[in-house]
Amino acid sequence: MSHKPTIPIGPYHPLQEEPEFYKLVVDGERIVDVDVRIGWNHRGIEKISESKSFDQSIFIVERICGICSSSHPIACVQAIEDISGIEVPDRALYIRTITQELERLHSHMLWLGLAGHFLGYNTVFMWGWKYREPICDIMETVTGNRQNYAMMKVGGVRRDIEKEHVSYILTRLDEFAKQLDMLKGAILDDPVLHARTKGVGILTKEKAIDYAALGPTARASGVDIDVRRDHPYAAYGRIKFNVITQEAGDVFAKTVVRILEMFESVSIIRQCLDKMPKGPIDSNPKDIPPGEGIGQVEAPRGECFHYIKSDGTNSPLRHKVRAPTYMNFPTFRETVMGQTVSDATIILAAIDPCYCCTERMLIVDSKDRDLMGVQELIRLSQEKTRKIASSLRGGRSPTKQSLF
């Protein structure tokens, strides 16, 4: 190792949202080893939760992630409900399903925008984030907030969907579906994107199973798992939807899975609004007896897993939280190895690590002490896309119709 170019990464950088330390060992352009050090912003949420009441711990887990602020609370209340088999009214189950799918839509759009930016497709970035707005508006109508919804409680939900809101939600959803259709065509039919992302950062099916990868990361490698279908919770058992899988395991496959999943989400929300029964939204459970429970939820990035053990008091004896990125992250060891530095950005972004871990990278080549920051990496990535684009056009300069 001592003779190979060293690779310090981060952890602090003015552009970083969260600190993280990456270590890429490079041999010229090729990445030969990679490691990551997390924990610079460890907040000890599992420990804090042990000192809170069951009702408070739901609010704590809601703040784990701004994007998954519906998945964690649902997993948490399901774990508590699992301890003693608390019943939840049907209407509440449908409302939980709707918030879950809205969250998936806005999260996938966010990812699409960022991925576009890293590849130099800034139009995709603008579109992705602009078309995400109707979803946030619907979220505000349903829950009262664009983020951190505070919707979930043990035994039900906190807010009902009013009758007069349904037509508004459907109108905005139609608007979104149209734009999504356009976006799908623009992205999946683009020859440059095919050349840039196909065969890049492949995660094989065997490796995906061995690392127990989850969500779109696993499904893009042909592992047909989805908590919504396999361990039906909320109202998913009564809704029809397809689980999208791809075989290739590369960055393109992960993109396809996410885009097609959004169409399923739109259909799920429509079905829920149609089928939602009238009735109470809360069963008002009183005590949590001693015992243990598990809650599983299909968050946008994969299965979110909560384990709660109660000793009969008002607060959990143990509250274990396992976010999907925790399992997906270690797969970068398989996907990044042997790839070029200019591809590292999009490969790491392809697992959709909460926001973008690529913003935390810094590469040092020990031979000439070159420092490489995040902007340099993104520039390298964008440059590669441009080269591919111009070679596909036979050296002509980009046309007006191009996405650049």
Next chain:
Amino acid sequence: MTIDEILKRITDKFDTRVLKINRKSDKRAYVDIYPKDIVDFTKYLFKEIGLRFNIASAVDDFDGIEILYHFSNDQEGFVLTVRAILKDKQDPHIDTITKVTKSAWWIEREIHELFGVHFNGNEDLRTLLLPDDWPKGVYPMRKNFVVPKRDSRKS
């Protein structure tokens, strides 16, 4: 393979090595085992039957440090949890399962630093979440660890 079939197979195969089976519902089952058998159980459940490894959770309880290995069956939709109780809280140790599945890579590092459990045979037990200068022998997720009060006047 349904939850009952799998529990029956486990009883047939491991016989006296199974301490207790708690079939909580159609979707949840807990199997208590001796810590020394964890690698055999993981090999059987993960490799032979093909369950998915969800995660391991450690609990600091009265009897000792419990380690729960959660496995999912995604065809039938249930979670099977294997529980090993490490009685010696002073020096808890258990064999690593990272030789069977890479998915346990990070969680063993995490339990090692937060609960002070040593995983025999795991060579990569570097810190994952705690700072590098964290004092040795202090395990923040143990019940006897008290979170220091922050003095606002000092900061």
